Amino acid sequence: EVQLVESGGGLVQPGGSLRLSCAASEFIPSTYWWNWVRQAPGKGLEWVANIKQDGSEKYHPDSVKGRFTISRDSAKNSVYLQMNSLRAEDTAVYYCASGDGWRFDFWGQGTLVTVSA
């Protein structure tokens, strides 16, 4: 089973930037997509970005469009989330997930992002 490991979380001030990384333990098939999903403390799940394995398509919801950008490095079997202009409401555990098409078949353990002065 593919293992996903996230890194890059931490404490950042409002208006700051952070880059999250997610590495897969083995090659992700070409039909799979990479995703980032977040969960604010005590709250539900919110999808924040996805990208096709070949990088040809990517999507972000309006809540983060223009501030967050997903990218991937197929040679490193990794995906990234560049987060700019961070707000308090972006505080959450950020999970990397992947699956066939737009499914979330497997997930990482998550990395905590805290936006606070």
Next chain:
Amino acid sequence: DIVMTQSPDSLAVSLGERATINCKSTQSVLSSSNNKNYLAWFQQKPGQPPKLLIYWASARESGVPDRFSGRGSGTDFTLTISSLQAEDVAVYYCQQYYGAPLTFGGGTKVEIK
């Protein structure tokens, strides 16, 4: 956007009894091209990431006990735990992957009565 609404918000069931969770979408997630419902169910235990239980509305993920089953089509779906076990205490989410933005239901907390 497709809004997913789950009910109830929480559910207390005796061990060995049936638990049923409902999920409704604001538009159909059934594809006319392949006749599949783009609907998944996840289980999340405290301090853990979500775990895929069901996809295509009724297909059980490998390794998931057969007491978990999913049904429904179009806009109305259910997740049933036929005989609740102690290890099933968790929050359950439905999710549509029919179109962007991908959206989740608000979650249903299942506890032991």
